[in-house]
Amino acid sequence: MKVILSNTDKHAKYGALIGYLGLVALCVPVLAVFIAMAVAMALWGWENAQYQRAKKAWWEKSADRQHLEMLEPKDERWKAAYKLAYKAEMKRFRKQYNWLDSTVDWLAGYAAFSLGYWLIIIIGR
Numbered sequence: 001m002k003v004i005l006s007n008t009d010k011h012a013k014y015g016a017l018i019g020y021l022g023l024v025a026l027c028v029p030v031l032a033v034f035i036a037m038a039v040a041m042a043l044w045g046w047e048n049a050q051y052q053r054a055k056k057a058w059w060e061k062s063a064d065r066q067h068l069e070m071l072e073p074k075d076e077r078w079k080a081a082y083k084l085a086y087k088a089e090m091k092r093f094r095k096q097y098n099w100l101d102s103t104v105d106w107l108a109g110y111a112a113f114s115l116g117y118w119l120i121i122i123i124g125r
C-alpha cells in the first residue's frame with residue numbers, strides 16, 4: 001500500500017487556529033483540560049467522518065453492488081448475497097484505506113492545537 005499524506009498541512013493549520021481557544025481557558029481556568037479533551041475528540045470525529053465518506057464512496061463505485069442491484073430482490077437469498085458482497089467489498093476497502101494518513105492528520109492537528117493552546121495558557125497566567 002502506498003502511503004500518501006494528502007492534507008496534513010491543512011490539519012496543522014486548522015489545529016493551530018483552534019489553539020486560540022486558550023484565550024477562553026484563560027477566562028475560565030476550570031475548563032482548560034476539558035477543552036483540550038473536547039478538541040481531541042472532535043478531531044478524531046472529523047477523521048472518522050472522512051473515513052465514513054470514503055467508505056460510502058467506495059461502496060457506491062463497487063462492481064458487486066451494481067451487479068446485485070440488477071437482480072430482483074424477491075427473497076431472502078438476495079439479501080444474504082447483498083450482505084456477503086458488502087462484507088467482501090469492505091474487507092478490500094479496509095486494505096486500501098490509508099489509515100496512516102488519518103492518524104498523521106489527527107496527530108498534526110492536535111499537536112498544532114496543543115502547542116498554541118498551552119502556550120497561551122502558560123504565558124497568560
